[in-house]
Amino acid sequence: MAVRVDRYKCGYCGACVTVCPADAIELVGVCIEIRENCNECGVCVNICPVGALELENKG
Amino acid sequence: MREERYDVVVVGAGPGGSTAAKVAAEHGLDVLLIEKNQEIGVPVRCAEGVSKRVENFVSLPKECIATEAAGARIFSPDGTCVELSEKTARGKLAEVGYVLERKLFDKYLARLAADSGVEVRVKTQAISILKDGSSVKGIVVRDVSDDAKIFADVVIAADGVESKIGRMAGLETRIKPADLEVCAQFYMTGIDVEEDFSEFYLGNKIAPGGYAWVFPKGERSANVGVGIEASRSRDGARALDYLKAFVRRKFPEGRVLGQVYGAVPVSGPIKSVADGIILVGDAARQTDPLTGGGILNAMEAGKIAGEVVAEAFERKDFSESSLREYEERCKELNEKLTRMYRARLLVSKFSDKELNRLARSLEGVRFEELNARELLRELIKRNPRLLMSLAKLFP
Numbered sequence: 001m002a003v004r005v006d007r008y009k010c011g012y013c014g015a016c017v018t019v020c021p022a023d024a025i026e027l028v029g030v031c032i033e034i035r036e037n038c039n040e041c042g043v044c045v046n047i048c049p050v051g052a053l054e055l056e057n058k059g
Numbered sequence: 060m061r062e063e064r065y066d067v068v069v070v071g072a073g074p075g076g077s078t079a080a081k082v083a084a085e086h087g088l089d090v091l092l093i094e095k096n097q098e099i100g101v102p103v104r105c106a107e108g109v110s111k112r113v114e115n116f117v118s119l120p121k122e123c124i125a126t127e128a129a130g131a132r133i134f135s136p137d138g139t140c141v142e143l144s145e146k147t148a149r150g151k152l153a154e155v156g157y158v159l160e161r162k163l164f165d166k167y168l169a170r171l172a173a174d175s176g177v178e179v180r181v182k183t184q185a186i187s188i189l190k191d192g193s194s195v196k197g198i199v200v201r202d203v204s205d206d207a208k209i210f211a212d213v214v215i216a217a218d219g220v221e222s223k224i225g226r227m228a229g230l231e232t233r234i235k236p237a238d239l240e241v242c243a244q245f246y247m248t249g250i251d252v253e254e255d256f257s258e259f260y261l262g263n264k265i266a267p268g269g270y271a272w273v274f275p276k277g278e279r280s281a282n283v284g285v286g287i288e289a290s291r292s293r294d295g296a297r298a299l300d301y302l303k304a305f306v307r308r309k310f311p312e313g314r315v316l317g318q319v320y321g322a323v324p325v326s327g328p329i330k331s332v333a334d335g336i337i338l339v340g341d342a343a344r345q346t347d348p349l350t351g352g353g354i355l356n357a358m359e360a361g362k363i364a365g366e367v368v369a370e371a372f373e374r375k376d377f378s379e380s381s382l383r384e385y386e387e388r389c390k391e392l393n394e395k396l397t398r399m400y401r402a403r404l405l406v407s408k409f410s411d412k413e414l415n416r417l418a419r420s421l422e423g424v425r426f427e428e429l430n431a432r433e434l435l436r437e438l439i440k441r442n443p444r445l446l447m448s449l450a451k452l453f454p
């Protein structure tokens with residue numbers, strides 16, 4: 001998976017869900033889930049109010 | 060899969076959803092209201108300020124009100140203060156009137172819905188929608204037992220800022236970062252706050268593209284938060300970083316008893332009906348783009364949605380053209396939101412110097428109505444050149 005969520009930091013606010021252009025993020029209860037169709041654009045990583053998302057270097 | 064049938068299913072038990080469900084049930088419809096959280100009103104994602112206009116919608120039990128505010132103070136970056144206070148108390152409707160206890164307020168609204176005959180289910184998430192051709196025919200829900208198909212003639216999607224249900228139905232609800240405010244808030248105690256004033260702090264170093272707020276919640280306590288334009292958020296300069304800096308400066312002695320993170324859509328209204336579905340509240344981007352306030356707009360739109368759905372049942376027509384009556388009746392609200400969106404575009408571009416100048420231009424003015432519109436009008440009057448483009452919006 002391209003984007004990683006740090007569950008300790010995440011405040012489950014749903015901001016990332018709202019901006020995801022690929023519709024690849026879901027908020028289930030207090031858990032952010034990232035789907036396969038994530039295109040690694042990184043928009044969510046920047047806007048997260050706490051910095052709980054990270055683009056994973058798959059290299 | 061288990062199958063059930065209702066006249067109307069409402070997704071999301073926030074102020075918009077509970078109001079819509081109640082009104083639809085009062086018109087004799089069989090209504091199901093679902094909420095994905097285990098407890099209605101929790102987690103809170105709000106600063107909890109509303110104008111006293113809330114009383115046009117419900118009579119509030121005491122426990123839903125944390126504080127009654129007499130006024131608001133807006134601070135420019137250099138600390139110049141513009142005060143709006145409700146001097147003639149009764150009769151006037153204040154922009155910032157109460158700081159609510161949303162945990163209790165949201166539950167109270169849901170209880171009113173239940174009392175009107177609405178069936179309420181918590182820890183029940185809508186995971187997809189049912190369609191017949193282009194028309195929405197219900198939703199699939201997931202709860203602690205098995206998934207179930209819930210058929211309904213109309214789905215009211217009041218699912219908040221994420222607005223996934225509308226997207227599933229083909230409405231464009233995604234938001235670009237420039238049209239979203241991302242927020243961080245601490246519930247603080249042990250701080251020196253004036254209990255009956257809400258405070259707003261502007262400035263590009265304090266909250267780029269947004270503002271910081273202090274909304275009093277009882278003795279020596281307050282919701283202290285920051286909202287910034289999401290497009291200006293980056294590593295090291297996130298909403299939480301700005302909040303920490305603000306708190307360090309303003310309330311170094313305070314203690315944090317709660318944290319809240321959230322996002323506020325500030326895009327202005329979007330297309331909010333399709334065959335068999337209506338969007339309400341944050342899901343329909345009905346939040347005020349300038350102030351970020353959305354509780355009352357969600358309730359106003361929820362009421363309209365409930366009424367329009369009841370009329371659609373009389374016509375037995377749930378098509379988009381029948382439900383478009385909703386947008387028709389939201390027109391006044393939507394026009395106001397569109398004006399506020401344009402105002403936001405201008406205001407968010409001001410430099411700190413310009414903000415200071417604007418604040419100083421209001422020195423000595425007494426505002427007795429707590430109203431963003433009145434404030435903008437006065438600003439325009441005093442700064443015709445700077446605010447030429449705003450003047451067209453608020454003639």
Ligand SMILES: Cc1cc2nc3c(=O)[nH]c(=O)nc-3n(C[C@H](O)[C@H](O)[C@H](O)COP(=O)(O)OP(=O)(O)OC[C@H]3O[C@@H](n4cnc5c(N)ncnc54)[C@H](O)[C@@H]3O)c2cc1C
Binds near residue numbers: 100109243355
């Ligand atoms: C930090 C912050 C501060 C704010 N401060 C203020 C303020 O001071 N004053 C003000 O007026 N407004 C404020 N707002 C905005 C206000 O909170 C919203 O406008 C308001 O809550 C909108 O109500 P709603 O009913 O549309 O949506 P919400 O209150 O967000 O309710 C939506 C509900 O739907 C549920 N849901 C979502 N998806 C599903 C699903 N698939 N299935 C089932 N349930 C689902 C959610 O769990 C939620 O309970 C603030 C917002 C934030 C983030």
